[in-house]
Amino acid sequence: xxxxxxxxxxxxxxxxxxxxxxxxxxxxxxxxxxxxxxxxxxxxxxxxxxxxxxxxxxxxxxxxxxxxxxxxxxxxxxxxxxxxxxxxxxxxxxxxxxxxxxxxxxxxxxxxxxxxxxxxxxxxxxxxxxxxxxxxxxxxxxxxxxxxxxxxxxxxxxxxxxxxxxxxxxxxxxxxxxxxxxxxxxxxxxxxxxxxxxxxxxxxxxxxxxxxxxxxxxxxxxxxxxxxxxxxxxxxxxxxxxxxxxxxxxxxxxxxxxxxxxxxxxxxxxxxxxxxxxxxxxxxxxxxxxxxxxxxxxxxxxxxxxxxxxxxxxxxxxxxxxxxxxxxxxxxxxx
Amino acid sequence: xxxxxxxxxxxxxxxxxxxxxxxxxxxxxxxxxxxxxxxxxxxxxxxxxxxxxxxxxxxxxxxxxxxxxxxxxxxxxxxxxxxxxxxxxxxxxxxxxxxxxxxxxxxxxxxxxxxxxxxxxxxxxxxxxxxxxxxxxxxxxxxxxxxxxxxxxxxxxxxxxxxxxxxxxxxxxxxxxxxxxxxxxxxxxxxxxxxxxxxxxxxxxxxxxxxxxxxxxxxxxxxxxxxxxxxxxxxxxxxxxxxxxxxxxxxxxxxxxxxxxxxxxxxxxxxxxxxxxxxxxxxxxxxxxxxxxxxxxxxxxxxxxxxxxxxxxxxxxxxxxxxxxxxxxxxxxxxxxxxxxxxxxxxxxxxxxxxxxxxxxxxxxxxxxxxxxxxxxxxxxxxxxxxxxxxxxxxxxxxxxxxxxxxxxxxxxxxxxxxxxxxxxxxxxxxxxxxxxxxxxxxxxxxxxxxxxxxxxxxxxxxxxxxxxxxxxxxxxxxxxxxxxxxxxxxxxxxxxxxxxxxxxxxxxxxxxxxxxxxxxxxxxxxxxxxxxxxxxxxxxxxxxxxxxxxxxxxxxxxxxxxxxxxxxxxx
Numbered sequence: 001x002x003x004x005x006x007x008x009x010x011x012x013x014x015x016x017x018x019x020x021x022x023x024x025x026x027x028x029x030x031x032x033x034x035x036x037x038x039x040x041x042x043x044x045x046x047x048x049x050x051x052x053x054x055x056x057x058x059x060x061x062x063x064x065x066x067x068x069x070x071x072x073x074x075x076x077x078x079x080x081x082x083x084x085x086x087x088x089x090x091x092x093x094x095x096x097x098x099x100x101x102x103x104x105x106x107x108x109x110x111x112x113x114x115x116x117x118x119x120x121x122x123x124x125x126x127x128x129x130x131x132x133x134x135x136x137x138x139x140x141x142x143x144x145x146x147x148x149x150x151x152x153x154x155x156x157x158x159x160x161x162x163x164x165x166x167x168x169x170x171x172x173x174x175x176x177x178x179x180x181x182x183x184x185x186x187x188x189x190x191x192x193x194x195x196x197x198x199x200x201x202x203x204x205x206x207x208x209x210x211x212x213x214x215x216x217x218x219x220x221x222x223x224x225x226x227x228x229x230x231x232x233x234x235x236x237x238x239x240x241x242x243x244x245x246x247x248x249x250x251x252x253x254x255x256x257x258x259x260x261x262x263x264x265x266x267x268x269x270x271x272x273x274x275x276x277x278x279x280x281x282x283x284x285x286x287x288x289x290x291x292x293x294x295x296x297x298x299x300x301x302x303x304x305x306x307x308x309x310x311x312x313x314x315x316x317x318x319x320x321x322x323x324x325x326x327x328x329x330x331x332x333x334x335x
Numbered sequence: 336x337x338x339x340x341x342x343x344x345x346x347x348x349x350x351x352x353x354x355x356x357x358x359x360x361x362x363x364x365x366x367x368x369x370x371x372x373x374x375x376x377x378x379x380x381x382x383x384x385x386x387x388x389x390x391x392x393x394x395x396x397x398x399x400x401x402x403x404x405x406x407x408x409x410x411x412x413x414x415x416x417x418x419x420x421x422x423x424x425x426x427x428x429x430x431x432x433x434x435x436x437x438x439x440x441x442x443x444x445x446x447x448x449x450x451x452x453x454x455x456x457x458x459x460x461x462x463x464x465x466x467x468x469x470x471x472x473x474x475x476x477x478x479x480x481x482x483x484x485x486x487x488x489x490x491x492x493x494x495x496x497x498x499x500x501x502x503x504x505x506x507x508x509x510x511x512x513x514x515x516x517x518x519x520x521x522x523x524x525x526x527x528x529x530x531x532x533x534x535x536x537x538x539x540x541x542x543x544x545x546x547x548x549x550x551x552x553x554x555x556x557x558x559x560x561x562x563x564x565x566x567x568x569x570x571x572x573x574x575x576x577x578x579x580x581x582x583x584x585x586x587x588x589x590x591x592x593x594x595x596x597x598x599x600x601x602x603x604x605x606x607x608x609x610x611x612x613x614x615x616x617x618x619x620x621x622x623x624x625x626x627x628x629x630x631x632x633x634x635x636x637x638x639x640x641x642x643x644x645x646x647x648x649x650x651x652x653x654x655x656x657x658x659x660x661x662x663x664x665x666x667x668x669x670x671x672x673x674x675x676x677x678x679x680x681x682x683x684x685x686x687x688x689x690x691x692x693x694x695x696x697x698x699x700x701x702x703x704x705x706x707x708x709x710x711x712x713x714x715x716x717x718x719x720x721x722x723x724x725x726x727x728x729x730x731x732x733x734x735x736x737x738x739x740x741x742x743x744x745x746x747x748x749x750x751x752x753x754x755x756x757x758x759x760x761x762x763x764x765x766x767x768x769x770x771x772x773x774x775x776x777x778x779x780x781x782x783x784x785x786x787x788x789x790x791x792x793x794x795x796x797x798x799x800x801x802x803x804x805x806x807x808x809x810x811x812x813x814x815x816x817x818x819x820x821x822x823x824x825x826x827x828x829x830x831x832x833x834x835x836x837x838x839x840x841x842x843x844x845x846x847x848x849x850x851x852x853x854x855x856x857x858x859x860x861x862x863x864x865x866x867x868x869x870x871x872x873x874x875x876x877x878x879x880x881x882x883x884x885x886x887x888x889x890x891x892x893x894x895x896x897x898x899x900x901x902x903x904x905x906x907x
């Protein structure tokens with residue numbers, strides 16, 4: 001078992017750097033009235049947390065999880081019910097990863113137009129790679145001296161999303177009390193997003209007969225699919241300002257962002273039995289129906305495989321939805 | 336010395352091969368056709384979930400015998416036995432289909448091959464093929480000395496009925512490449528026993544070839560699909576760049592002769608079992624003859640009773656146990672003699688380079704070189720124990736699994752290699768038990784109803800002849816029509832018509848009344864007839880017990896179904 005590998009170290013490093021920069025800037029600045037003309041410009045940097053759930057993209061993990069239950073547990077239950085095996089058990093480690101949050105960061109240049117009204121231009125980046133090592137083993141006992149074990153492990157199972165958002169903003173101060181200020185804001189701009197899925201799957205079938213274990217079959221397949229597209233990002237929220245020291249102030253802002261890309265396309269590649277196939281295609285949410293002797297399993301998953309396989313029974317548009325709660329902590333340096 | 340022999344033999348073979356080039360007279364030949372490693376996969380409706388497999392290189396043995404008269408105008412009969420894992424060489428090739436045969440008037444067929452008075456070369460060209468790892472056919476692999484690696488070879492990547500059918504099609508296409516005169520001739524598929532399952536897979540692959548490359552079928556073999564497209568475009572030039580429909584393909588692959596076949600095997604077994612345990616059944620009659628009582632509840636399968644208690648041959652219940660095996664073993668012994676092998680093939684077999692030990696250092700036939708019994712699973716034996724494993728065990732016990740003079744002529748093989756295996760139990764068990772495809776739940780065993788549906792779809796396009804042998808319990812002929820009738824999703828009615836018809840010496844017909852919506856991609860087939868003649872003296876191997884009757888019936892049936900082989904003009 002290995003721990004999940006999230007790309008959370010980079011954001012932590014970013015926050016530390018941000019704090020160091022803040023201390024440095026504060027140290028060289030002098031205390032001034034924030035309303036003075038020389039303070040109409042400010043440069044802001046921020047980092048934070050974004051809650052999100054790209055549901056279409058997460059269908060990849062949902063479908064793999066469902067397939068595991070249908071193809072292994074359901075099969076073994078059926079074999080048991082039909083008396084073809086004596087018993088079975090399964091053991092799984094680690095869940096299939098899903099995208100649930102991200103750590104955005106960015107910067108903006110802000111200009112106070114008049115009074116409490118400011119305009120800004122900025123850039124925000126949101127990204128997350130979620131990798132995990134799900135694995136499971138099933139053992140079926142055919143006879144007291146004869147059992148079969150199937151093991152599925154993943155050399156890599158990664159869901160990754162990223163978005164770059166150049167944006168303009170309108171900020172309106174609504175409350176000012178001493179060193180504190182409260183603002184409402186709205187931000188908007190294009191969303192340049194991309195996603196990536198990698199599944200490196202290793203299948204092993206072993207048999208144990210009269211105490212001897214044989215590897216009967218092993219296979220490995222790797223699937224890589226990528227996509228990118230342009231959508232819209234709009235956000236609205238509240239912001240709390242706190243003057244810290246001299247020209248430096250801190251802020252905490254939180255809101256809800258609509259961040260959706262409706263159309264993505266990109267390359268894909270699949271390697272099975274050493275043979276690699278490549279393609280370029282648009283992402284869709286496709287539906288397939290597995291028909292096995294013990295039942296039928298219907299599942300949906302996103303893919304950009306071209307040409308669309310005959311196994312696809314229906315397809316819907318795919319959207320990469322990075323919308324959700326945004327919480328950010330930042331520093332502003334006025335000049 | 337061996338090297339010199341090999342070179343000389345290779346030279347002779349090369350000269351013969353060159354002589355047999357385009358425009359040459361078709362002549363008898365025998366040898367191996369190499370099938371390259373093939374990537375294929377199983378899928379059940381999901382691109383995200385597939386079972387990718389890669390086969391090993393194989394050298395498949397074939398014997399070609401040219402038609403007696405104007406072979407280039409005659410159809411090509413493709414013969415194979417069943418098992419799976421059973422040799423065609425010691426089966427149909429040696430049993431009254433080719434130019435020479437065992438003698439059915441003598442115990443176990445006598446001491447040598449005699450001239451066959453009913454040689455099917457009078458009807459057309461004959462191509463007898465040994466399936467992968469059966470008869471003379473062998474496979475190749477790197478690291479062949481590793482027993483574990485050899486064990487892994489006997490699995491679904493080399494042994495499943497779809498791939499088995501694909502093997503035979505590949506061989507056929509390679510054979511056409513070497514014999515362009517025959518490329519567009521009609522092909523008549525002749526399969527015995529499990530050969531019915533193989534024939535079903537072959538014809539379904541041929542008639543629906545595009546679906547086997549584009550994800551619509553459970554078995555996906557894109558390379559074969561592309562190869563067939565190329566072949567059909569040559570044969571049917573009007574279909575350049577488009578999918579050739581099955582009714583057109585049936586113009587070449589439109590006839591099948593099935594001798595005691597598995598068609599919808601599970602239903603056949605279920606119906607037969609029901610028939611066997613009824614009062615007054617054939618099993619009860621055998622018990623009465625033997626002076627014992629058959630208690631169905633005591634025997635899980637009636638075959639155990641028939642074989643061990645009644646002492647009758649399952650394949651010919653008019654004879655004592657293992658009667659038919661005696662013919663197979665005898666044929667195998669004859670085939671292990673270069674003189675007999677040359678006689679039955681009509682070829683100087685010393686000119687076949689791939690026979691020599693030096694050419695097969697990476698070859699294997701078994702995974703455990705020391706004990707043939709360990710080829711099988713100890714825990715899962717049932718009726719196959721009697722039907723198949725017993726065969727190879729008996730062959731070994733009888734000492735007839737040696738190499739004859741083949742080792743003297745062709746050299747000493749590696750311990751895991753054999754010149755000839757009549758019944759390869761390791762291959763057989765790979766079809767039934769050691770199959771990752773079956774373990775993963777794919778319903779690709781030939782006993783599954785899937786194969787019955789495939790057979791019925793084939794029959795909508797392919798004229799079909801099935802034997803009805805009186806003494807066969809393994810493929811119990813009375814069970815065939817009711818077994819097919821269980822496919823209510825395809826058939827409205829099945830009628831077994833036993834009334835004599837004009838021109839038919841042995842009556843018998845199965846009428847298949849198809850449902851209008853039987854197949855979504857095929858317009859209503861209506862009613863199709865399967866010729867189902869009754870062979871009152873026959874066992875499982877009908878060609879052995881009633882060779883003349885079978886020959887005449889097939890000849891007449893083909894004439895009535897578009898292949899008038901008696902006319903001067905041949906087939907063209």
